[in-house]
Amino acid sequence: MSMPPATLNPVLAQALQLLRLGRFAHARAMLENCPASPRAEILLAHAHAGCNRVQEAARLLCRQAAANPGARHPAQDMLDLLLPHDRVDEAEAVLRAIRQRAGQDIRTHDMLGELLLQRGRTAEAQAVLADGLALSPAQLSTGNLMAVCLMEQGEFAAGRDLLRYILQHHPDSAMTHANLAHLLGAWNHNEEALQAHGHALSLRPEDARLRLNHALTLLKTGRMAEGWAEYEWRRRLPGRQRLPEAQMLPVLAPDADLRGRTILITREGGLGDMLMMLRFVPVLAGMGARVSVQAPDTLHGLIRRMPGIRRVVDERQAPPPHDWHCPFLSLPHVLHRTQGHDGQPVPYLRADPALVRQWAPFLPMGTDLRVGLVWGGASRPDAPAAFAMDRRRSLPLRRLAPLAGIAGISLVSLQMGTYTEQLRDVPAGMRLYDPMESVRDMDDTAALIAGLDVVVSVDTSVAHLAGAMGCPVLLLDRFDNCWRWRSGRTDSPWYPGLRIIRQIRAGEWENVVHRLCSMLARRDLPPSLLPARG
Secondary structure, eight states, X not given: OOSOGGGSOHHHHHHHHHHHTTOHHHHHHHHTTSOOOXXXXXXXXHHHHHTTOHHHHHHHHHHHHHHOTTSOOHHHHHHHHHGGGTOHHHHHHHHHHHHHHOTTOHHHHHHHHHHHXXXXXXXXXXXXXXXXXXXXXXXXXXXXXXXXXHHHTTOHHHHHHHHHHHHHHOTTOHHHHHHHHHHHHHTTOHHHHHHHHHHHHHHOTTOHHHHHHHHHHHHHXXXXXXXXXXXXXXGGSTTSXXXXXGGBOOOOOTTOOOTTOEEEEEOXXXXXXXXXXXXXXXXXXXTXXXXXXXXXXXXXXXXXTSTTEEXXXXXXXXXXXXXEEEEGGGHHHHTTOOSGGXXXXXXOOOOOHHHHHHHGGGSOOSSSEEEEEEOOOOOOTTSHHHHHHHHHXXXXXXXXXXXXXXXXXXXXXXXXXXXXXXXXXXXXXXXXXXXXXXXXXXXXXXXXHTTOSEEEEESSHHHHHHHHHTOOEEEEEOSSOOGGXXXXXXXXXXXXTEEEEEOSSTTOOHHHHHHHHHHHHTTOOOOOOSOOOO
């Protein structure tokens, strides 16, 4: 909210607290009896919105916005209050009503367009933002949002041209230079992206988010030493550094002697990030350190079997005593291990033999090629950037229907999460074994992978787990690929048994599936490093 409780009288401060708690009806009852004032009217509008009183909310918000045309639109605060309580439909309805009442206010187009974009309704967002650009073709915020829409739809050239046009009118907009860099990187025009990053950083050199995005492009181009050093800027972002900076593990000399030192590796990123970085933990143990690892429960069994790890720490508990701590994704930098193969060789993760035997009856019998399948990531509607990325990396199960026509293969689902709902409508002719209902953690998943011949997966933690175990992996990769899979490569320095099948055009999976089917039909697979099945 643009007005903190400390600046409000006690009644309005209490009403604001009720709004933040999602108690919109209670707040409305209180505010309707308050003396009239601009602040009271704005809070009452937010309460009306939360109660789905659309026109009342729109009328009050438009009146206050018209009184302050150069300020942040009060409906922006409404979004901050409604969206955490899943009042998305109410928020959209109010924004549409505001836009209908005050269509000449370009802020109304921006707010509605951004909300639609965050919800994955890109074409609708583009139409709304086009109306805004018709009012002001070089509007900074509207142009940047439109460029994001264009990129989401694979219209990279149009998005680039729009951002360059915006920069002609706003050459000192670091945000626009950064968005241009992001678009060019997604388009795999990496050298141009680095130039755009340079322009953004010349304007805001201390901006940690800009430095982080620059780091990701460096890593994507293979400039690993520079990229990992630049990546350290992420620790300056809010909420990223939870333990004392003074105890952060320093950059180590290659011959550093860590005997007697206790080092705590702290959770960071998603499961895939941690699975990928676990290769570096035994390096610390080899330097004499006593290593503890903080990780989600689902990884504990896998980590305990790794050499040199003294303790696996529950992330929900207070960290144990330690001399130094180091987040997972800082390990390559502090260890000077800037390539995937610099850590513990693959396989560095192994399934529990007892679990392998336990899960064996859940897998198909016979001599068919056993193919594990993951078609979706983790959908996170509460995190717009992650939600958008997941839409690009995942594909519907029905798009994999051609797999049913390949002779001599058995398909095994390794899919978890919301995408399992698609198992209710398996493509015609496809027989898909699904043992995942009883899976408790990644240790169980590893035991299933140990009984497979190959894993076919979009960019998820299962691809990392299989790769770290030495199981052959065929990665179905989106066009704007993640930095870790590099540009222009079909292999991976992280996992020798992983092959990348990448989209030729953004959003188009047909060619990817065609190439996948060809590789499976010809048994054109990387060699397996899994233990032989008994």
